[in-house]
Amino acid sequence: MKIPLSWLKDYVKFDLSLDEVAHALTMSGNEVENIRSIGNIDKVLVAKVIEINPHPNADKLQLVVVDNGTSKLEVVCGANNLFIGQKVALASIGAKLFNPHSEDSEEVFTLKKSKIRGVVSEGMICSEKELGIGLDHTGILNLDSNTVVGTKIEDIIGDSILEFSLTPNRSDCLGIIGIAREVSAILDAKLKLPETNYISQKQKVNSAISVNIEATDLCDRYMGSIITDVSIKPSPKWLQDRLTAIGERPINNIVDITNYIMFETGQPLHAFDYEKIKNKKIVVRRAKNKEKIISIDNTVRELNSNILVISDSEKSIGIAGVMGGKNSEITSKTNSIFLEAATFDSSNNRKTSKQLNLKSEANLRFEKGLNPQLAEFAIKRAIRMILEICGGESYSGLIDEPKEKIISKKIISVDKNYLSNILGLKLDDFIIENTLTKLGFEVVDNNEKWDITVPYWREDVNIPEDIVEEIARVVGYDIFPSKTISDNLPIWSPTEDLDLKRKITDYLVESGMQEIISYSATNMESESRMDFPKDYPSPVFIRNPISNDFNIMRRSLRESILNCISYNVRSWKDPIAIFELGRIFLETNDDLPKEKIMINGAFAGPRNAIHWERKSNDLFDFFDAKGSVEYVLKKLRIPMKFSKFSDDPTFISGRCAKILSGKNLDIEIGVLGQISNKIISKFGSNIPDIFMFEIDFESLLNIYIDADKYNFYSRFSRHQNSQRDISLIVDDFQEVQEIIDIVNKHNIVSRSEITDIYTGGDIVDGKKVITVRIEYQSFDKTLKASEISIIEKKILLDLKKFIGADLRS
Numbered sequence: 074m075k076i077p078l079s080w081l082k083d084y085v086k087f088d089l090s091l092d093e094v095a096h097a098l099t100m101s102g103n104e105v106e107n108i109r110s111i112g113n114i115d116k117v118l119v120a121k122v123i124e125i126n127p128h129p130n131a132d133k134l135q136l137v138v139v140d141n142g143t144s145k146l147e148v149v150c151g152a153n154n155l156f157i158g159q160k161v162a163l164a165s166i167g168a169k170l171f172n173p174h175s176e177d178s179e180e181v182f183t184l185k186k187s188k189i190r191g192v193v194s195e196g197m198i199c200s201e202k203e204l205g206i207g208l209d210h211t212g213i214l215n216l217d218s219n220t221v222v223g224t225k226i227e228d229i230i231g232d233s234i235l236e237f238s239l240t241p242n243r244s245d246c247l248g249i250i251g252i253a254r255e256v257s258a259i260l261d262a263k264l265k266l267p268e269t270n271y272i273s274q275k276q277k278v279n280s281a282i283s284v285n286i287e288a289t290d291l292c293d294r295y296m297g298s299i300i301t302d303v304s305i306k307p308s309p310k311w312l313q314d315r316l317t318a319i320g321e322r323p324i325n326n327i328v329d330i331t332n333y334i335m336f337e338t339g340q341p342l343h344a345f346d347y348e349k350i351k352n353k354k355i356v357v358r359r360a361k362n363k364e365k366i367i368s369i370d371n372t373v374r375e376l377n378s379n380i381l382v383i384s385d386s387e388k389s390i391g392i393a394g395v396m397g398g399k400n401s402e403i404t405s406k407t408n409s410i411f412l413e414a415a416t417f418d419s420s421n422n423r424k425t426s427k428q429l430n431l432k433s434e435a436n437l438r439f440e441k442g443l444n445p446q447l448a449e450f451a452i453k454r455a456i457r458m459i460l461e462i463c464g465g466e467s468y469s470g471l472i473d474e475p476k477e478k479i480i481s482k483k484i485i486s487v488d489k490n491y492l493s494n495i496l497g498l499k500l501d502d503f504i505i506e507n508t509l510t511k512l513g514f515e516v517v518d519n520n521e522k523w524d525i526t527v528p529y530w531r532e533d534v535n536i537p538e539d540i541v542e543e544i545a546r547v548v549g550y551d552i553f554p555s556k557t558i559s560d561n562l563p564i565w566s567p568t569e570d571l572d573l574k575r576k577i578t579d580y581l582v583e584s585g586m587q588e589i590i591s592y593s594a595t596n597m598e599s600e601s602r603m604d605f606p607k608d609y610p611s612p613v614f615i616r617n618p619i620s621n622d623f624n625i626m627r628r629s630l631r632e633s634i635l636n637c638i639s640y641n642v643r644s645w646k647d648p649i650a651i652f653e654l655g656r657i658f659l660e661t662n663d664d665l666p667k668e669k670i671m672i673n674g675a676f677a678g679p680r681n682a683i684h685w686e687r688k689s690n691d692l693f694d695f696f697d698a699k700g701s702v703e704y705v706l707k708k709l710r711i712p713m714k715f716s717k718f719s720d721d722p723t724f725i726s727g728r729c730a731k732i733l734s735g736k737n738l739d740i741e742i743g744v745l746g747q748i749s750n751k752i753i754s755k756f757g758s759n760i761p762d763i764f765m766f767e768i769d770f771e772s773l774l775n776i777y778i779d780a781d782k783y784n785f786y787s788r789f790s791r792h793q794n795s796q797r798d799i800s801l802i803v804d805d806f807q808e809v810q811e812i813i814d815i816v817n818k819h820n821i822v823s824r825s826e827i828t829d830i831y832t833g834g835d836i837v838d839g840k841k842v843i844t845v846r847i848e849y850q851s852f853d854k855t856l857k858a859s860e861i862s863i864i865e866k867k868i869l870l871d872l873k874k875f876i877g878a879d880l881r882s
Contacts, residue, residue, distance in 0.1 A: 074236070074237040074239055074246065074247060074252075075234050075235070075236050075237075075318070075319040075320060076234070076235045076237065076249050076252055076319070077232050077233070077234055077235075077315060077318045077319065078091060078232055078233040078234075078235065079232050079315075080249055080315055080318075081235070081249060081252065081253055081256070083265070083267075084249070084250060084253035084257075084264060084265050084266065084267075085253045085256045085257045085260075085262050085263070085264055085265065086262060086263070087256065087260050087262050089260065091108060091233055091235075092108070094256065094260070095108055095235060097256075097259050097260065098237075098252070098255060098256065098259065100546075100549065100550065100551075101255060101259055101546045101547060101549075102240065102243075102546045103237060103239060103243070103246055103252065103255055104237065104238045104239075105235050105236070105237060106236050106237065106238040107235075107236040108233055108234070108235055108236070109233070109234045109236065110231070110232075110233050110234075111205050111206050111230075111231070111232050111233075111234060111318060112204055112205065112206045112226065112227055112229075112230035112231040112232055113227040113231045114164075114168060114169065114170065114204060114205070114226060114227065115168065115169070116164060116165040116166075116167055116168035116184075117162055117163065117164045117165070117168055117170075117199065117204070117225070117226040117227075118141045118142065118162075118163055118165070118222075118223055118224065118225060118226060119141075119142075119160055119161075119162065119163070119216060119220050119221065119222055119223060119224040119225075119226060119229065120139040120140060120141040120142075120146075120160070120161055120162075120163035120198075120222060121139060121140045121158065121159070121160055121161075121222050122137060122138075122139055122155060122156065122157055122158060122159040122160075122161060123138045123139060123140055123145065123157070124136075124137070124138035124157070125137055125138075125155055125156075125157060126138075128149065128190060128192060129191070129192070130190040130191050130192070131189075131190045133151055134149055134150070134151050134189065134190060135149070135150055135151070135155065136148075136149060136192060137149075137150045137155060137198065139161065139163050139196075139198070140222060141163050141165075141222065141223060142222045142223025143223065146163070146195040146196055147192075147193075147194070147195055148163070148194045148195055148196045148197060148198055149189040149190070149192055149194040150197075150198045150213065152198065152200070152212045152213040153212060154212035154213060154215065155198075155213065158218075159215060159216075160215075160216040160217065160218060160220045160222070161198045161199075161213055161214065161215070161216060162198065162199040162204060162213075162214050162216065162226045162229075162230075163196050163197070163198055163199070164184050164196055164197045164198075164199050164203075165184070165196050166184055166185065166186045166195070166196065167183065167184065168183070168184045168197075169181045169182070169183055169184075170182060170184055170197070170199065170203045170204070170205075171202060171203055171204065171205040173200065173202040173203050173210040178205075184196070184197055198213045199213065199214055200212065200213050200214055201214050201317075204226065204230065206230050206232075206314065206317065206318070207313075207314070207317040208317065208322070214230075216229065230314075232318060234318060234319070235252075237252070241441065242532075242533040243533060244339065244438065244441035244442060244443060244532060244533070245339060245530040245531060245532070245533075246339075247339045247437070247438050247441065248335075248336065248337055248338045248339025248340070249336060249337050250266065250267075250337055250338055250339070251339055251530065254512065254513060257511065258508070258511035258512045258547050259547060261511065267337070267454055268454075268457060269450060269453035269454045269457060270453070270457065271453070271456050271457040271460055271467060272460075272467075273466070273467040273468060273469040273470075274466045274467065274468060274469060275469060276468050276469065277468060277469050277470050278297070278298055278299050278468035278469065278470050278471060278472055279470065279472065281299050281353060281468060282297065282299060282347075282350070282353045282354070282355060282411060282472065283353070283354050283355070284297060284354075284355045284356075284357070284472050284474045285354070285355070285356050285357070285474075286357040286474050286475055287356060287357060287358040287359070288357060288358050288359050288381055289475060290418065291357075291359070291381045291393075291417060291418040291421050292357045292381065292393070292415060292416070292417055292418070293416040293417075293418075293445045293478070294415060294416040294445035294448055294473070294474070294475075294478055295355075295357055295413070295415045295416075295472070295473075295474045295475075296413070296414045296415065296448050296449060296452050296471050296472055296473050296474075297355065297411055297412060297413050297414070297452075297471065297472035298411075298412045298452060298456055298467060298468060298471055298472065299347055299409060299410070299411055299412075299467070299468045300409065300410050300412065300456065300459055300460070300463075300465045300466065300467045300468075301347075301408065301409040301465055301466050301468075302408060302409070302464065302465040302466055303327065303407070303408065303409065303410060303459065303463040303464060303465035304326075304463055304464050304465070305325050305326065305327060305403060305404070305405050305406075305407050305463070306325065306326055306405075306463075307323070307325065307326065308323055308325070308326045308329040308330070308462070309326075309462060312326075312329055312330070312333060312462070313329070315333065316329060316332060316333065316336075319336060321336075321434075325403060325405070326459075326462050326463050327344050327403045327407070327410060327459065327463060328344065328403055330455060330458045330459055330462065330463070331343060331344055331412075331455060332434075333458070334451050334454055334455045334458070335434060335435065335438070335451075336434075337454070338447065338450060338451045338454065339438055339443070339447065339530075340414060340438070340443060340447045340448055340450070340451035341394065341414075341434070341435035341438055341439060342412065342413060342414050342451060342452065342455055343383075343391060343397050343412075343413045343435075344403055344410045344411070344412050344413070345383075345390060345391070345397070345401040345402075345403075345410065345411045345412075345413065346401050346402065346403055346404065346407045346409075346410065346411075347409035347410055347411045348407075348408065348409060349390070349400060349401045350385045350390065350401065350411060351385040351386045351387045351388070352385065352386040352387075354385055354386045355383060355384075355385065355411070355472075356383075356384045356385070356386070357381065357382075357383060357393065357415075358381070358382060358384060359378050359379070359380065359381060359382070360376035360377060360378060360380045360381070360382045360389060361376070361378065362376075362377050362378050363375055363376075363377070364376045364382075364389060366382070366388075366389045366390075366391075366392065366398050366400075367398065367399040367400065368392065368396045368397070368398060368399065368431070369396060369397050369398065369399055369402050370396065371399065374392070374429055374431075376389070376392070377428070379421070379424065379425070379428070380392065380425045380428065380429075381393040381394070381417060381418075381421060381422075381425065383413070385401075388400065392425065392429070392431075393415070393417050393422070393425075394415070394417040394422045394425070394435055394436060394439040395422065395425055395426055395429065395431055395433055395435065395436045395439075396431060396433055396435075409465075410459075412452060412455060412456065412459070414448040414449070414451050414452035414455070415448060416443050416444070416445040416447075416448055417439050419439060419440050419441060419442040419443075420440075420617070422436060422439040422440050423436075423440040423617070424617070426440065427620070427621075442532050443532070444529045444530060444532055445478065445480060446480055446529040446530075447529065447530060449471075449473075452471065453471075482526050482527070483526070483527040483534075483535070484524055484525065484526050484527070485524075485525050485527060485534070485535070485536065485537060485539075485540055486522050486523070486524050486525070486537070487522060487523050487525060487537045487540050487541075488521060488522045488537075489502075489521055489522060489523065490521070491537065492505070492537070492540070492541055492544070495538065495541045496541060496544065496545060496553075497553060497554075497556075498552075498553060498554065500544070500548065502518070504548065505523075505544055506518070506523070508543070508544050508547050508548055509525060509540070509543065509544065511547070512528075512531075512543060512547065513528035513530070513531070514526065514527060514528060514540075514543075515528075525540055569774065569777065569778050570770075570774055573709075573770075573773070573774055573777050574654060574670075574770075576708070576709060577654060577672060577705060577709075577770075578654060580704060580705045580708045580709070581652050581674060581701060581705060583704075583708075584700070584701045584704045584705070585648075585650055585701075586650045586651060586652045586674055586701060587650065587651050587652075588651070588652055588653065588654070589633075589634075589637050589651050589652070589653050590653065590655070591630075591633035591636070591637065591653060591655070592623060592627075592633075593626060593627055593655065593656060593658070594615060594618070594623035594624070594625065594626055594627065595622075595623065595625060595626075595627045595632060595633075596621065596622050596623065596624050596625060597612065597624075597625060599622075599632065599636075600612065600625065600627065600628065600629075600632055602632065602635075602752065602755040602756060603629060603631055603632050603723065603752065604722045604723070604751075604752065605628065605629075606722070609628065610628065610659040610660045610661070610667075611660040612625040612626070612628060612660065613625060613626040613658045613659070613660050613666040626657075626658035626666065627657055627658065628657055628658065628659060629657055629671075630653050630655055630657060630671050630672075630673035630767070631673060631723060631765065631767065633653060633655070633673075634651065634652075634653060634673050634674070634675045634765065635675070635748070635752070635753075635756045635758070635763070636756065637651060638651070638675060638677050638756070638758060638760065638763060639756040639757055639758040642677065642678065642758055642759060642760050643759075645678075646678075646679075646683060647678070647679070647682045647683065648676075648678055648679055648680060648681065648682060648693070649675070649676070649677045649678045649760075650674075650675075650676050650693070650697075650701075651674065651675060652672065652673065652674035652675075653672075653673055653674075654670065654671075654672050654770070655670070655671065656668050656669065656670055656671075657669050657671055669769065669770070669771060670770035670771065671767060671768070671769060671770060672743075672766075672767070672768040672770055672773075673765065673766070673767045673768075674698065674701060674765065674766050675698070675748075675763055675764065675765040675766075676693035676694075676697045676698050676701075676763070676764045676765075677693060677758075677760045677762070677763045677764070678692065678693065678760055679691060679692055679693070680692060680693050680697070692762065693762070693764060694762070694764065695728065695745075695746075695747055695764050697764060698745055698764040698765065698766045699715070699730075699745060699766075701766065702732060702743075702745060702766050702768070706734065709777060709780075710780060711734055711773070711776055711777060711780055712734060712735075712736075712738060713732060713733060713734045713738070713742075714733050714734075714738050714810055714814070715730040715731065715732060715733070715745065715810050716730060716731045716733055716808075716810070717729070717730050717731075717808050718730065718731050718744075721744060721746070722749070722752075723746075723748060723749065723752055723765075724744070724746030724747060724748060724749060724765075725746065725747045725748070725749050725750075727806075728746055728747040729744060729745065729746025729747065730744070730745050730746060731743075731744055731745075732744060732745055732766070732768065734772075734773070734776050735776055736779075740772060740776065741772070742768055742769055742772040742773050742776070743766060743767050743768035743769055743772075743773075744766070744767050745764075745765070745766040745767075746764070746765065747762060747763070747764050747765075748762075748763040748764070748765055788852065790823070790850050790851065790852045792850065792851055792852070792853075792854060792855045792856075793850075793855045793856075794823060794848050794849065794850035795848070795849045795850070795856060795858075795861055796846055796847065796848050796849075797846075797847055797849070797861065797865065798828065798844055798845065798846050798847075799844070799845050799847065799865070799868075799869070799880060800829075800842050800843070800844045800845075800880070800881040801842065801843050801844075801845065801872060801878040801879065801880060801881065802836070802840055802841075802842055802878065802879045802880075802881050803840065803841060803842075803843055803876060803877070803878045804839065804840060804841075804876075804877065805832070805839050805840060805841050807841070807843070807876060807878075809827055809830075809843065811875075811876060812827075812843060812845060812872065812876065812878070813825055813826075813827070813845075815868070815871050815872055815875055815876070816845060816847055816868055816872075818871075819864055819867065819868060821849050821850065821851050821856065821861075821864055822847055822848070822849060822864070822868075823848045823849065823850040824847075824848040825845055825846065825847045825848065826845070826846055827843060827844070827845060827846075828844045828845070828846045829842075829843070829844040830842070830843050830844075831843075831844075842881055847865075847868070849861050849864065
């Protein structure tokens with residue numbers, strides 16, 4: 074929200090510096106984000122045009138002699154709106170002006186003495202754009218004829234623009250009068266509101282047009298008036314300057330007035346060409362499906378039944394609260410107008426704006442929620458301005474529908490002791506009542522409480538705590554005493570979940586992975602690429618999504634991880650090893666969905682960054698993902714093992730495994746595997762192999778809490794160990810983990826690991842050779858070769874018995 078200081082001072086006068094006022098507003102909750110000066114340019118004075126002569130070497134240029142009060146100068150100028158006696162802005166050599174030919178509106182240049190087509194120009198006669206106060210560069214700035222020659226231009230056109238960063242609940246501050254009320258209350262300055270009374274003709278407006286609200290749930294109030302014999306022309310310069318200062322482009326006097334009133338009061342208005350309204354009938358209704366309208370920006374827009382429109386008896390003539398229609402806009406030929414001020418449903422207005430991808434200043438205000446009483450003040454103010462600036466006559470009375478509307482006052486009762494307890498200090502009753510009165514509240518003292526009537530423009534005040542906040546922010550937070558904590562400090566208690574999250578994140582980073590954070594929302598089309606099973610919980614839909622791309626809550630982190638990989642692989646040629654620890658949301662048909670925290674990680678692409686010493690074809694594989702899981706659980710001192718399964722459509726059958734943990738290694742905490750090519754192709758990734766793990770955080774947390782995390786030291790043997798390798802012929806589908814489990818159950822086996830897997834050659838089809846290195850060690854003595862051989866035979870017998878393994882000779 075941008076507010077020129079000169080405009081603000083129309084409603085409230087103050088003597089403090091602008092910086093002090095901005096600080097006071099910021100401390101009261103209305104943050105002044107920036108203060109920008111316009112028109113404050115050195116070496117630019119008011120000058121009078123004395124002579125105009127043709128340029129000897131250029132038909133389109135003129136030699137202009139000007140008097141700046143101290144000297145007469147000759148400048149070269151190409152503007153076509155010069156005349157003798159005209160008052161202009163003359164920039165002297167060295168002045169810093171805005172570059173009118175640059176796309177950057179803030180770019181400046183220093184004026185230098187130069188020859189233009191052979192003639193020395195001793196300065197420049199400036200346009201609005203060169204002075205930074207407007208966008209017009211078609212001609213020079215024409216100053217008022219009463220302006221004194223030699224006056225600094227900053228005294229004529231200088232102003233300051235306050236740029237506010239408002240909180241979403243303060244819709245009243247989207248009008249300059251709302252900010253003026255704040256300044257008035259904070260500085261205890263008198264507030265001057267604009268006049269709204271006007272003289273109308275005898276004919277009543279109800280006799281010239283009818284209004285019917287069909288969609289009563291989407292329109293709380295619709296007001297209108299007819300003004301005839303108006304003269305459509307450019308707005309007065311003061312009005313154009315004010316709109317230009319806040320970034321609005323002047324169009325014509327009628328449209329400019331409706332925009333001016335919107336920025337002044339916060340209430341959007343719209344003017345229709347009265348003669349273009351068929352049968353002089355206005356209908357506020359839902360659009361028909363696939364109904365089309367050409368909006369005033371010359372865009373054909375297809376509507377649906379969720380969109381509210383303003384129509385006449387035949388067609389739509391405006392999209393309610395968003396933009397008017399081309400078929401009813403004000404033109405130079407317009408003679409009579411129908412002026413609209415309405416209150417539309419904020420939620421529907423916001424949805425309409427998103428569906429049509431159409432944002433406007435009007436829509437910004439409607440979607441915040443406006444009180445119906447604001448429409449009456451705004452339309453009366455607009456009628457008065459139109460009659461003053463555009464001429465014409467107004468019909469008597471106002472269209473005001475629905476006739477049965479209920480406009481009630483909001484009264485909040487606040488207990489005096491409760492208010493003092495919440496504030497933390499006792500304020501005098503007079504201070505509290507005076508503060509609220511300055512803000513527009515009506516206060517009635519009923520002994521132990523106040524009955525407070527909320528002004529209609531404060532839609533954000535609804536409960537006693539809101540009243541407390543109003544008092545605190547206006548009297549100033551500086552008056553509240555600073556106090557140390559008087560109670561005992563809270564006793565620290567362990568937070569196992571936060572501790573586990575931190576450790577997992579740290580350990581995964583230690584293993585070479587990078588953490589990502591993605592949106593918790595997605596959409597059905599994107600999520601459908603994951604091929605969820607039919608019995609998977611339904612998606613949780615978002616009622617008011619910020620975009621149709623994010624209209625459901627995610628049900629899996631897998632999509633987020635694969636999206637990240639497919640996006641980055643297009644330009645990133647180094648290793649991709651990423652993980653995310655985040656929430657998923659599952660529908661339960663209760664009030665709230667079930668939220669689960671999951672840990673997902675994936676590996677794709679080359680194992681190492683590009684380097685001349687490293688192999689370019691050394692790619693990530695299944696064991697990189699497996700190794701990261703093992704590393705994390707080992708660091709957490711949680712036992713685990715892997716068990717093969719093949720019923721998850723995300724992974725390639727036979728290349729995925731369950732992650733089991735718990736005391737008996739029978740609790741499934743996650744999965745691990747290679748993503749199927751079918752899934753990868755849906756994400757448009759050109760990496761053929763992606764390996765992913767997924768761990769249920771809650772399941773892991775339960776095991777972590779019960780685990781003996783501190784008794785992790787174990788006795789080691791003082792006696793010599795011995796290692797032997799055995800090569801086993803097993804079925805091609807045999808799991809390695811099962812071999813390791815059989816070997817490790819023997820007492821004097823201290824450790825075992827796979828050192829080689831071999832197929833082909835003299836090995837028959839359907840078989841493979843697995844070499845296992847077994848370490849033997851006793852706590853009581855050094856083992857003899859004969860003793861080791863006995864245990865080795867038992868191991869081989871068990872392997873033959875349970876998995877049919879044969880020793881390779």
